[in-house]
Amino acid sequence: MEKPLLSVRNLTIDIPVGGGTLHAVRGIDFDLNRGETLCIVGESGSGKSLTSLALMGLLGKNIDRSADRMEFDGTELTTASPRTMRALRGDRMSMIFQEPMTSLNPAYTIGDQLIEALRLHKSVSREAARARATELLEKVGITAAASRLSQYPHQLSGGLRQRVMIAMALMCEPELIIADEPTTALDVTIQAQILRLLHDLGQEMNMAMILITHDLGVVARVADKVAVMYAGELVETGSAVDVFNSPSHPYTRGLLRCIPLPGKTARGSTLGTIPGIVPSLVGDIEGCAFRTRCPHAVAACHQDIPLQGRPEHAFRCVHEDGKRHDEEVIA
């Protein structure tokens, strides 16, 4: 078995707030192999964006990040110097963000910004950089690429800007690309195109990808592996096939019930919902954060929750199969 490109153990993110500490991410583990696509799924506030920022070292100064291990191809990211991180960022690990409209500097041309992405890490001539920029713009499906280089961000639509962001992330041929909800701010019709693009490029350039999203449909299309995140924890991880076909954690099952499946969901039936709200993560949290909304909650859910299943498809639950059986006491 090849060693994973990225290996994370017990990543924790704490944010000091007015009333105490917000435990935004509470000890998550995952691995990512070369060329693999991992989708981190979860609702707003689950901590998925913070996780991606933590990997890139882009968290604010007042945010507390710690991990037993956060290894990227042999380099330990938690102890890496700022200089090392700067060398990695944009070169071997890239990121694209959710808001294409505001993610590009309005004062410089597209070309300037693309070229900068390359020349920050590699010593190439401006002409060579221009050529590569043109090549990548074409690759991401932008027509008249050469003339686009001298355009300014405000002259492009949201979908085009996001393509430019993708091109910019690819300038140095990174081994890992992290995409934080890259299509959420775009039109539905464009979403599919961008996702297809990301997927194809990933395959073609053998890039590992972490795709963060709240949209299960997206996950189904592109994921090799899935990690379901809830309230700062990974409640279920596994291959996409396994998680979709046999969802084990009650939250995952709840999520899947919310989506209409062609052929399976009966007409006129009610789509599932998960009642309740995400609990506050300020201060100490005991047991399972999902228990207040879980139809299978029992008394034991107040204690530490064990990891069930096998390493390739694991989930956190007191129940071995993620379901409560009648002999047990209701919490």
Added chain:
Amino acid sequence: MSDTSTTDSLLQEITGPTPGQMLRKRVFGHQGLLFGGIVLAILLFIAIFAPLLAPHDPYAQSLMTRMQPPVFLGGDWEHPLGTDHLGRDYLSRLIYGARVSLMIGAVAALISGVIGTAMGVAAGYFGGRVDMVVTFLINVRLAMPVVLVALAVVAILGGSLQVVIVVLGLLLWDRFAVVMRASTLQVRGREYVAAARAIGASTPRVILSEIMPNIANNLIVVVTLEMAHAILLEAALSFLGLGVQPPTPSWGLMVSEGKNMMLFEPWMVLIPGAVLFLLVLAINLMGDGLRDVTAPENRS
């Protein structure tokens, strides 16, 4: 009767502090505002009660007691801050000078405030040609070198307290107009204005009861700024000899009078300038503080 007081405090616990209480808390928590307010209050007190506080008549000349040093440089307590080149008690002139500065600041700001606010609100509310005209007038006014024009006009009409106040009042309305216009534009599009008009409120009523209260906090801030501006301008004009004329005790004039003796008696230049600085600082701090405290974001 005791029941209502207990229900009041119970209610308070449930609903939280009243807006008044929150405002008071913010006001007293804001250092700049407190400092500025206290200093301003002190100076106001000094100005109002000048006749009671000043040890001598600020106009009383005495050739015998010219150029006495202040108490801390060898003088006596008869004239705690010494005397000027005409034998007048320095401390008394300083105290009466507060009247001059404060009066000029207040009245000039009032005049320019009325002019500028009227223009600005009209431009913001009615838009169209009114706005075009007002904006043009503002540009014209901004292009004019204020110091130069003020000097020229005062020179023509003769320097006196009243002339200076009126001239400054007629020149310093630009920021009022700009800020009030911007605020009115912002507020004009809000729903409560549309609602008021929908129920048939007349234009003056809409302006007075819907728009003015919501731009009042900006108005207060500009008032403090322009008060400070007027005070500094009068001081500069008087310093140049073309503002308030002697023997009126203006702090700017006192600096000018002390200029010739600066080498040997620097305090004659330092002290009136220092109190000017203190007054303007206090007003600016209050203005900044008021802006922080009454900013719409701070309202619950």
Added chain:
Amino acid sequence: MLTFILKRLGLAVLVAFTVSFISFTLLFLAGDPAAALAGETASGEDIEAISKLYGFDRPMLIQYGDWLFSALRGDFGESYYFRLPVASLIFERLGVTMTLGVCGISFALLTAVPLGVAAAIRPNSIIDRVALFLSVAGQAMPSFWFGLILIVLFAIKLGWLPPSGASSPAHFIMPTIVLGYYAMPAIMRLTRAGMLDVLSSDYIRTARAKGAPEGRILFRHALRNAIIPVVSLAAVQMGFMLGGSIVVESIFALHGAGYLAWESIARNDLPTVQALILVFSMFYIVFTFLADVLNAWLDPRMRSS
């Protein structure tokens, strides 16, 4: 962009005309220019004769038109005091004032911008508090008092700098500081606010994600955007400095246009005063016009619309 420039230009010209008209009117009410010309010992007949000779008895609008057309050709009349063409008087002295103005705004920018950037990088730190304190104190300080203090301190007590005159660069040091410090607070606050705003924007996060070093991010990415409104402000302040030059030039005995203005007002030298008001406002108009153009050019979003 071209239409924008033309519109602004048209507006500027209109403003200039209006200012000239207002200043002419103001001084027209000044009392009798013929009496001023004739001097104090002139008789009523002398005054009348002068009046007819110079055309002071014509209606105001005609006098204004006359003056305006001459002014457009560069002829501002003759100074009552010097008996020399006003235009040449002003022209001789303009160099000093312009030098002072440029130095003043440069001083303000060179101190205020770095201070504003430093304050924005570490908000609520010591340097931020110092910067804010300086800005509040600077706005409250009367310029003439500041000038006198500097003279007492550096020229008299310490003897480092010359107290007055304009014969060497050292002579310009204190006047520059006194003229420039008043513009510092506004520039510093605007830079600080702009930088704070820009530093929290998404494209800065993108630059970090690309692996750009902090220095590059600060200057090439952040400041480049935050400085745009500051440029406008600086140009406006530059326009104001001409007015401020009156006080500074009189304290430091610099014989520039501001000093001339003060003297001419004191001497009721109307033609000179009228011309100076027009010249000063023209400079302001030109500077703000340039500021608008520069503003539009610096912001690509405005350039191509």
